[in-house]
Amino acid sequence: MKIAVTGGSGKLGRSVVRRLRQDGQTVFNLDQVGQRSQGFVTVDLRNYGQVADVIHGLDDRHNGLDAVVHLAAIPAPGLAPDAATFENNMLSTYNVFQAARRAGIKKLVYASSETVLGLPFDTPPPYIPVDEEYPARPESTYSLVKHLEEQMAIQLTRWDPDVSITALRFSNVMDPEDYEAFPSFDQDANRRKWNLWGYIDARDGAQAVARALETAAPGFEAFIIAAADTVMSRSSAELAAEVFPGVDVVKDLGRHETMLSIDKARRHLGFEPEHSWRDVHSNRTTPTED
Known part of the structure; x- marks a missing residue:
């Protein structure tokens, strides 16, 4: 397939682009930052004309796409003023969804967020483990946008029943180098309670994207995407x-x-995490004394 990945220069995006290319897909990275390289295209996603143009075609590089993976966003609360986060993320997502629909693209996968579950859980979750069954509980402008994006996707797939939009509610994305800090979390159980001690290895996040592209049916579905374990050594x-x-x-x-x-x-996408921070730490050997 020919696939556009928005935000392909970001932490999760890099792993997604790499995974899809390894799977044999032709991938275009639509982003505002990044180095000139194969498939990289500078696009301001807040500009609908730019988004529609690059999705419909791009000189001799492509004349249409088969799918879109939308990851680009201000990626967390508190990184920008609330109004800026709302404007950037909501407008970008609308532009991507609408341009893809206008271009006849039937498969979209995008980054929703664990934050819609009620993070940082200052109000405790309704039950543990949390799942997709209870109504969204956004507690910040960032998570409010993620909730509104899901509501928009529901309506867009109602308008066009042949369109598939999959919302992946990613947990806190980690690269292997981030695992160095994990043992320190044991010192205070409250330090990471804000997301029930969850995380997702970026490579497993990319696996979830690939599985959704392969298996998602027409309509809208949301899935929590997290590692199989917690960040803690305690039970x-x-x-x-x-x-x-x-x-x-x-x-x-x-x-x-x-x-x-x-x-x-696991049931619907065949998703199964393959990476854990424990693998990194268990593979380290303790130096022996002479």
Whole structure:
């Protein structure tokens, strides 16, 4: 397929572009930042004309796309004024979705966020593990936009039942070099309670994108995408009991099982995390004394 990836220069985007190319796809990275390279195109996603133009065709590089992966955004709360976050993220997503529909593209996969689940959980979650079944609980402008993007996708797929839009509610994206800090999280269980001690390896995030492109049916679906484990060495049941004592734990938790349920992604997408921070630390050997 010929696939446009918006935000392909970002932390998750780099892994997605790499994975899709390894799978044999032709990938165009639509971003405002990045080095001149194969498939890189400078685009301001807030400008509908630019977005529509590059999705419909680009000189001799392509004359139409088969799918769009939309990852570009101000990626977290607090990085820009709230109004700037709302304007940038909402407008960019509308432009990408609308331009893709106008171009006849039927498959879109995009980055929603774990934040719609109620992060930072100053109000405790309704139950643990959290899943896609309870209504969105945005607690910031950033997560409000993510919720509104999902609502927009629902309506767009209602307008055009042949269109498939998949929202991947990514957890905190990590690269292997980030795992150096993970053992320090054990010092304070509250330090990472804000997302139920979750994360996602960028390579597994890319796997989820690839699976969604392969398997998603027409219509809208949202999936939590997280690692199979937590960022902690302590057991998941112990963490839940200590930090959220009044919250029902609705299933038996494995020792380090994620509390951001990925059961739906496993069932419908065939998603299965392949990377854990524990693999990095277990592969390190302790120097022996002479």
